[in-house]
Amino acid sequence: MSKTSVPNQRRWRPAFDSLIFLAVLAGLGWLVVEGADTLHYNWQWYRVPQYLYRFEDGVFYPGPLLRGLGVTLELTGWSLLLTVAFGLSAALLQRSTSWAGHAVARVYVEIVRNTPMLVQLYLVYFVLAPILDMDRFAAAVLALAIFEGAFAAEIFRAGIEAIPRGQWEAGRALGLSPYAVYRYVILPQAVRLMLPPLTGLAVSLIKHSALVSVIAVADLTTEGRNLIADTFMTFELWFTVAALYLALTVSLSLLVGWLERRLPVHGAGRG
């Protein structure tokens, strides 16, 4: 608005603001360092890299933190698969004409969305896992998938409902079975619409996977906590762990932004 009306006065404004911003960041950084000083905190950044990786005789060995990152990725991958399965089943059940199917999907979604993830994790780990004889990792994957599945169900439902009714009717009129209509007509179009919210889901899955450290699955957060207990390098290690998560989630968001530009929406959703 007024940016264009007084160009001269505002030409240096962005540079000025960026400078203040950097100054504030520097001030916050100084506060952290100063605060740590009053606690007589001994910064030992030089000790962090050995926990990330090490080279012995030119061979690369991942340290505990990178191994934890690997477990986090593995955990996220498996639960993402299961989440999609849960979410798609719940969405299809919710749309089915069967009264019981609708009720089951509804109860599942409402229960999951109205209880905290942590409590669900405890329930799966302490109640379901001993019954089904699952190990920690399986319990963690299941708890994450149950939780995110309820949110995925809503994404799938919205994606499917965004496909115009005419597509359904045309599919049925061509003599396709309901399954074939879903498989060959609806889902291929819906997937493109569901891609952005599903990435949000994957990012949220990565973040929630940090919770499984409370049941001692050896993910990034657990490794960080263990190292802190061993070395007392609280700040360095938490900052490193946070930076690793940040790198993971931000690169995922960027990747999907790129994918979205590569795959334009075909017709659907414009009308």
Next chain:
Amino acid sequence: MLAVVFGLIGYVVYRAQSHFHYDWDWRLIPGYFIRYDAEQGDWVLNLLGQGFLATVRLALWGGVLAALIGGAMGVCRVTHVLFFRLLGWTYVGLIRNIPPLVFIFIFYFFISGQLLPLLDIENRIAGATPETLRVLAWLFGPLELLPNFLSGLICLALFEGAYVTEIVRAGIEAVPKGQWEAARALGLHAGQVMGEVVLPQAVQKMVPALAGQFIALIKDSSLISLISIQELTFTGTELAVSSGRVFEVWLTVAALYFLLCFGLARLFGWLERRLGRYRRR
């Protein structure tokens, strides 16, 4: 597909019955909410009751604080002063891309280590009159836990504030540009445009999303049990360990959260429909 779902549920029940002999005992549970204290000769809240109350208090105060932070940061995100935009962007970007758990651990060390000694709460409490103490206890729960409660509260509010920021930003951006231009054209200055024209309209658009975020806040408040803030999940953990009644306690805790959140969701939905009808008229 239904057959598969019921098959799985049936399998779990079958396993629970045949392979796993757990003797259910629900009789102890009501006693964990409220018990008769022989010394005081009165009914007092037991662990679960206290935890539930602490969760409610955390949710209310956390909601207020998060709304303040989110409101300020949300306005920051849409001003055309680059400095404020950068500030808001950094805040939201950092918090939304770090796992809540990691954020909570990092901030816990800062807040409990630095911010709280600054406030000097323990000495202030020691110097307060019994009257203020009673009010404080009613507002924030047991006073010996106040510093602990506050650090949890600040953590939670900072964390949820980032989400509120985005809701506020979306709400403000949803106000048509013409409103801004009309207000400017009438000669209002920037503060008036925001405060008297844009925000009142934006708030209406934000309410449903804010209600949802409030429920999310209640759920996320369970996370701060991990830094020993004594709310429902924390007392649940304590009780499950000390009483050994793991299944009953966890099912009860889950049911409590469900009642709270589902009830609120229903209430907000109902209010929204009422208000919607009123507005259309």
